[in-house]
Structures are given as C-alpha cells and as structure tokens.
Amino acid sequence: MRPLEILILAVVALWFILPNLTKRRGLRQGVGLLAAMTVPWQLAIEGYRWQMAPAYGVAAIIALVTWWEFIGPAADLSSPGAAGGVGRAVGGLVGVAAIALPIVLPVPRLPMPEGTFEVGTFSLHLVDESRMEVLGERPGGPRELMVQVFYPAEPADDAETGPWIEDLPAVGAALAELVDVPSFSFDHLSLTDTHTYPDAPVSEAVASFPVVIYSHGWRGFRTINLNQAETLASEGYVVVTIDHAYISAMTVFPGGREAPADLSALPDEDTIGTTAFLEAGGRLIDTMVGDLDFVVDELEDINRGRRSTALAQRLDISRLGMFGHSLGGGAVVAFCATDFRCQAGIGFDPWVEPVSDAIIAQGLRVPFAFVRSEEWMTKDNDAVLRTLFENGRQDQYWQAISGTEHRDFVFAPLMSPVGGFIGIQGSIDSSRLIDILDDELIGFFGQHLLGEDRRFPGGMQANYGELEAS
Secondary structure: OOHHHHHHHHHHHHHHHHHHHHHHHHHHHHHHHHHHHHHHHHHHHOOHHHHHHHHHHHHHHHHHHHHHHHHHHHOOOOOOOHHHHHHHHHHHHHHHHHHHHHOOOOOOOOOOOOOOOEEEEEEEEEEEEEOOOOOOOOOHHHHHHHEEEEEEEEEEOOOOOOOEEEEOHHHHHHHHHHHHOOOOOOOHHOOOOEEEEOOOEEEEOOOEEEEEEOOOOOOOOOOOOHHHHHHHOOOEEEEEEEEEOOOEEEEHHHHHHHHEEEEEHHHHHHHOOOHHHHHHHHHHHHHHHHHHHHHHHHHHHHOOOOOOOOOOOOOOEEEEEEEOOOOHHHHHHHHHOOOOOOOOEEOOOOOOOOOOHHHHHOOOOOOOOEEOOEEEEEEEEHHHHHHHHHHHOOEEEEEEEOOHHHHHHHOHHHHHHOOHHOOOOOOOOOOHHHHHHHHHHHHHHHHOOOOOOOOOOOOHHHHOOEEOOO
C-alpha cells in the first residue's frame, strides 16, 4: 500500500479504538480532524482508487462527527448508552471492512527486474495483407495485430516509465466482464509503477539481441505478464508480446478502434460438446500460429531496416524463442513444430488437445519446457501433453509447480498478498511463484538461446521444492 493510504487507514482505526483507551475528548477530535485533512492529501498526491472508497467514506463520516462534537452539546464518550453502543459496533464493522479492502486488493507492485539492462518499449500496429480476418462481428479485410516490444535500453536520467496496460479503460472493462466483476475493478492498475521506459534509446552494450515472443491465452492480453517481459528484457532479450485480435480480451488499434474477444469463436464446451469445442480451439490455434509466423516475418523486416524502428540490425533472429500460456501455449507448440525459425519454447499449461494429431505424434525437435500447474495436472489435456513430451527429441522438460492454479502463470500472483485465501490464485506464496517463473525463463532461454550453462533444470529443483521436473 501507498504511504498516505496507510495513514488514512491508521487514522480510521485509531478513531474507533480511542474510546477504549482514553476519555480525553480532545484527542479523539484531533484524530477526527486529521482524518478530514488526510483524505484530500492522499487524493492529490497518490490518486484515487476504488478500493479506498469505503475508507474515504468512513473518514468523511468521522469528520462530520468531529464537526458535530465541536458545535453540539458535550457527550460522555465513556458511556454511550445502548443505541450509541450499537452504532459504534456497526461503525466499527464498517471501519474494519474499509481498512481490509485496500489491504486485500492493493495497487499491484511489479518486482524489480534483476538483469543488467534498463527496459524500453514501443508498440506496433501490424497489418497482414496476406490473410483475411475471419473473426469478429464483421469479418473481412486484412488481419490486424497490435504488438508490444520490450528491449534493453539506455533511458535518459529524467525519463519516466510507462503504463502497465495501454488503453486500460477498454482492456480493464473487458477483463472485468471476463471475471464478472464491476467494470471499474481493474482501474487501479493505472497506478502501478512499471520499470519500462517508452521509446527509450536502445542499449549499445551489445551488437544484437536474441528474440523471445509471447503468446497469451484465450481472452488474455499482450501485457498480462508484464513482469516476465521486463525480466527477460533486463537480461538482454528483445521480447515481443502479441495481442491476438478477437482472441485477446480487448485489442485497441490506433484511433481507438476496439476489437473485443469474439466469444462465438470458442463457445462453452458444455454448450457445443467436447468435439466441437476442440475443433474451435484448433481453428484459433491455426489463427495464432499464422499471427506468430507473420510477426516473425515483420521482425525480419525490422532487422533489415524495411520498417523504421530503432532495432534495425539489432535482432538476432537465429536465436528465436517462444513462450505462451494456455491457448497461446498450444499455438507456440504448433509453431515450434512447423517453423524452423523457432529454436526453443516454453509452454505454461499449454492447451494441446486441439493441436493436430500429427504434431502430437512426431513431438518437438527443439528444446521445450512443459510447465504445468497443479490444477491442470488433473485434466485430460495432461495426457495429450505427456504424449507430446515423450515423442519429442532430447532437451524436453516435464515440469509441474505444486500449489498453483492455471491463472497463476499470468498476473494473478501480483493482484493480492492473500490471493490464495480469497480464491484468485493457488496456495503457493505469490513472491515465491514469481521467483520460480523468472528463474524458469532466465534459466531455460539462457541455456538454449544463449548457450550458457545455467544448470537447467537441476539448479531450479535444488532451489525450489515446489518444482517437480524430469
């Protein structure tokens, strides 16, 4: 929590407990005046977030009560009477709720990347004239994508970091609809400080950088795991994250054009049956593989200078890695099985049931880590994934992280310090899981793209008892 938020909650709590500590009326009134002053300070300096609204309301009531005590008749605070006692008890419960909400759902804090580089970023609008759009309410026209690029940078001393989510109002509302909460529920993510500097100069420390591409899951978005992109970029990679239009929760194109998820593209399995559901998933994976192919083509054009960016001749696409989550993990599997440019990949709970039988039968020819949550180890997908793993060449890794749920591979661990208790993530400690995932990315890609001895995965198994690997 932020300092002035903590001060407001402390003042509210103190106001409620003071009658049990002292009969001094003036001291309680002084605390009430402090409540009245602190809220405007906090709003002006730190900014509003909805989780603090109950605390603001309680602080306002405290200020009104204090004002009334100044102008009204004196009261014996040590003997409030039955009605007063009930009122104070109810007020105390409201106060507890007002204090708990911003603690349970704070402004998320992104972990500081531990690599040697600062991180820059820019976004690109890409148009694939070779493919017609088949998704959305009005299919037709060329397929369009938004991608965001993260890279080792040398920002100016006075540079300011950018937002976690570009176009947060639209994306946040789409996420809120996904999890069936009020539309404003993710507004506070605008207050999160990132470690990424928009359009910062590219680092001159090395001549070129290996490239890693990220593919999100069904109704994800391109910065759903920004901390992982920051981690890899700080280690010297160029990281490209994709909004797969009409598959992401919301893609916003230049000019504010919105492309929400096409829910008809993947109807509920209970509604259409398993066979039709997997066929729909397969069509989406085919679309996403096409997106990955197109993005790699565009990166090659960027590297040749055919598209104007600061990364011309700075990309080493011979060292190309991929990672993805869920549906995006299935797309990464399919791409790495069919495109020679992929040199290594990671799938976090990759959904491979819709992947073609031929790919499952032949396995993967490149190093690949299959990282599963405890939740998804019980699903039918795991048996298909196991077949894919066993049919692959050497340098295939079979891993699982105990105490995790499917959503833990993206931003769920950042949302609350008690996420497991309130049901938004698995039972594993959030900071512990973030460390595991960072070390997974750094260790795997360091070993298989950089050619370094990272003792992967043996070193991770020694450090993390939650990680099972073979």
